[in-house]
Amino acid sequence: MYCQTSSELAEILERAVKMTTHGKVATYIPALAKASPSLLGISIYHDEEKCFHAGQTEQTFTLQSISKVIALALALMDHGAKTVFQHVGMEPTGDPFNSIAKLETMQNVKPLNPMINAGALVVSSLIKGATFHEKLGRLLDLVHDMTNVPERKYNHEVAKSEIETAHLNRSLAYFLKQHKLLSGHVEDLIEFYSHQCAIEVSCKDLARIGAVLAYDGKDPVTKRIILPAHIARICKTFMVTCGMYNASGEFAIRVGIPAKSGVSGAIVASIPGWGGIGIYGPALDDKGNSIGGMRALEIISHAYDLHIF
Numbered sequence: 001m002y003c004q005t006s007s008e009l010a011e012i013l014e015r016a017v018k019m020t021t022h023g024k025v026a027t028y029i030p031a032l033a034k035a036s037p038s039l040l041g042i043s044i045y046h047d048e049e050k051c052f053h054a055g056q057t058e059q060t061f062t063l064q065s066i067s068k069v070i071a072l073a074l075a076l077m078d079h080g081a082k083t084v085f086q087h088v089g090m091e092p093t094g095d096p097f098n099s100i101a102k103l104e105t106m107q108n109v110k111p112l113n114p115m116i117n118a119g120a121l122v123v124s125s126l127i128k129g130a131t132f133h134e135k136l137g138r139l140l141d142l143v144h145d146m147t148n149v150p151e152r153k154y155n156h157e158v159a160k161s162e163i164e165t166a167h168l169n170r171s172l173a174y175f176l177k178q179h180k181l182l183s184g185h186v187e188d189l190i191e192f193y194s195h196q197c198a199i200e201v202s203c204k205d206l207a208r209i210g211a212v213l214a215y216d217g218k219d220p221v222t223k224r225i226i227l228p229a230h231i232a233r234i235c236k237t238f239m240v241t242c243g244m245y246n247a248s249g250e251f252a253i254r255v256g257i258p259a260k261s262g263v264s265g266a267i268v269a270s271i272p273g274w275g276g277i278g279i280y281g282p283a284l285d286d287k288g289n290s291i292g293g294m295r296a297l298e299i300i301s302h303a304y305d306l307h308i309f
């Protein structure tokens with residue numbers, strides 16, 4: 001069942017927005033702390049004619065951990081799955097996204113998956129490009145292709161704020177470097193990773209990214225192939241198993257759609273054959289997922305019968 005009107009979506013938003021009073025905006029990256037916790041915006045993208053919006057969808061925000069999915073797609077296109085998965089695993093951790101615990105306690109120090117920070121740092125280090133600008137430019141180009149918005153940009157203030165405070169990510173990166181899982185300079189990698197997290201999008205952009213993944217990597221309008229189907233499938237599978245951090249299992253049972261969140265309060269969801277959903281709601285729950293966004297997805301999944309299992 002498709003969404004038919006924006007007012008249908010507005011009713012869903014009205015129910016979900018009540019949850020925002022129970023969440024808190026992320027503060028560990030100081031620039032994110034400025035967000036207003038009561039905001040909630042939702043876009044649904046079936047195709048260019050069937051695209052619906054409710055709430056504050058004109059607001060732009062940063063991708064944060066959602067960039068891990070796009071960076072993974074690019075690294076897979078650069079090197080192929082065999083090489084990428086020699087550096088990073090495919091298993092969920094059950095730990096918070098920035099945990100260092102498993103790296104030390106497991107015999108094989110390879111990060112367990114590309115959606116936790118340790119794995120994402122390794123994936124980002126694999127993206128081809130002689131310079132920081134070349135790597136970032138290639139990632140921005142892919143975001144541009146997926147969103148079909150001519151100019152892609154990142155938020156300088158958020159990037160700078162993360163670079164200044166990324167002590168935990170630096171620790172992860174040095175640990176990985178010690179174990180020869182990273183080549184290159186840690187500071188260069190932190191700079192690149194912080195910029196990829198600071199790429200700016202809108203709810204519609206996110207919904208369109210979700211739709212491209214949902215249609216197996218094909219642009220829903222131009223039918224151009226942006227990602228090979230097998231790479232879109234890998235991305236969606238990681239979204240199901242690890243996309244909502246250590247709430248992924250519960251989310252898979254309650255909502256049952258591939259989704260990835262970021263600490264900015266963004267969530268992208270991709271429903272195979274149906275389309276994409278983009279959400280911005282900066283009030284987070286205790287696991288770091290948008291609290292209003294999670295509720296909205298639960299209602300949407302039930303309303304349109306989207307559970308994939």
Ligand SMILES: NC(=O)CC[C@H](N)C(=O)O
Pocket residue numbers: 063064065066097098117162169194197261262263264288
């Ligand atoms: N969960 C997230 O969105 C984390 C991304 C963030 N930039 C970090 O690495 O800490």
